Amino acid sequence: MSIIPSHLGRTKPINDLPKPGTLAGILPSVEECRAAARRLAGRLGAKLIDSPPTEGLYLACSVEGLWLRLRTARRDLAIRAELGAGRQAYRAGHASPRGEAIARACGLPRYGPRYVVDATAGLGRDAHILARLGARVTLLERSPVILALLEDGLDRASRQTQSLGWLGRMRLIGGDAAVWLRSCTAAQRPEVVFLDPMYPRQTKGGAPGKEMQILQALLGTADDAGSLLQAARAAASDRVVVKRPRQAEPLAGELPHYRIIGRSTRFDVYLHS
Numbered sequence: 014m015s016i017i018p019s020h021l022g023r024t025k026p027i028n029d030l031p032k033p034g035t036l037a038g039i040l041p042s043v044e045e046c047r048a049a050a051r052r053l054a055g056r057l058g059a060k061l062i063d064s065p066p067t068e069g070l071y072l073a074c075s076v077e078g079l080w081l082r083l084r085t086a087r088r089d090l091a092i093r094a095e096l097g098a099g100r101q102a103y104r105a106g107h108a109s110p111r112g113e114a115i116a117r118a119c120g121l122p123r124y125g126p127r128y129v130v131d132a133t134a135g136l137g138r139d140a141h142i143l144a145r146l147g148a149r150v151t152l153l154e155r156s157p158v159i160l161a162l163l164e165d166g167l168d169r170a171s172r173q174t175q176s177l178g179w180l181g182r183m184r185l186i187g188g189d190a191a192v193w194l195r196s197c198t199a200a201q202r203p204e205v206v207f208l209d210p211m212y213p214r215q216t217k218g219g220a221p222g223k224e225m226q227i228l229q230a231l232l233g234t235a236d237d238a239g240s241l242l243q244a245a246r247a248a249a250s251d252r253v254v255v256k257r258p259r260q261a262e263p264l265a266g267e268l269p270h271y272r273i274i275g276r277s278t279r280f281d282v283y284l285h286s
């Protein structure tokens with residue numbers, strides 16, 4: 014069991030984290046970011062670098078926040094957690110429980126604000142929408158690199174006054190969600206567990222988007238999501254919601270009770286029996 018600081022200065026116990034993926038290192042973009050980059054390098058067991066690698070993944074610490082970058086011979090892709098500003102903030106700010114398929118799948122229009130565990134937090138966008146719509150959301154993320162990006166996004170959002178309501182409903186914990194869900198007490202049991210595991214690699218229909226390319230380079234594709242689904246179904250008192258590509262097979266071959274189908278995405282809903 015190890016301890017890492019979560020966002021907003023709180024400290025949470027977590028289960029053992031896997032070693033970070035194949036990061037070439039952490040690049041302070043300007044001198045004033047060097048101390049923060051060094052602290053992060055120590056925490057992730059990565060090295061500080063002075064220039065971008067010719068190829069591969071690296072973190073760039075800049076005054077605008079922390080970026081995960083993927084450099085290839087042909088391009089340099091970058092992602093960061095963006096919750097308080099930009100397109101994501103606009104979408105979440107204009108969301109309504111009936112208008113958002115994820116909110117309908119989680120039962121928000123019918124039951125009102127609920128306690129949701131987002132067991133695959135990633136860059137926090139789905140959790141952000143749910144929190145904006147009134148849900149209390151515990152975010153679980155097992156990749157230390159993604160966790161660092163998410164902490165950075167939450168920290169930046171916390172400096173914007175308009176974030177204060179929904180941010181207070183989000184709680185970030187680092188560690189393996191399957192372990193956390195299996196060990197949660199009756200009082201900690203969420204009404205809803207939301208899962209958005211890594212999508213299977215695309216074999217047709219073109220290259221995946223920028224974000225998925227970087228995430229797949231860092232994390233690969235999930236092959237243990239079936240056991241996460243089992244842990245989620247045992248823990249959720251009302252339902253488990255799984256986000257899938259529209260045409261994908263159900264997770265672990267388990268048919269849901271019903272589906273909410275969007276243009277490119279589908280939400281499979283497993284009710285507690």
Ligand SMILES: C[S@@+](CC[C@H](N)C(=O)[O-])C[C@H]1O[C@@H](n2cnc3c(N)ncnc32)[C@H](O)[C@@H]1O
Nearest residue numbers: 133134135136137138139154155156189190209
């Ligand atoms: C596709 S991303 C989720 C994107 C997210 N829904 C969003 O809105 O940004 C999947 C994430 O789940 C995390 N993950 C997968 N299995 C996990 C587990 N058992 N426990 C915690 N995190 C997990 C991966 O590290 C990855 O960051």
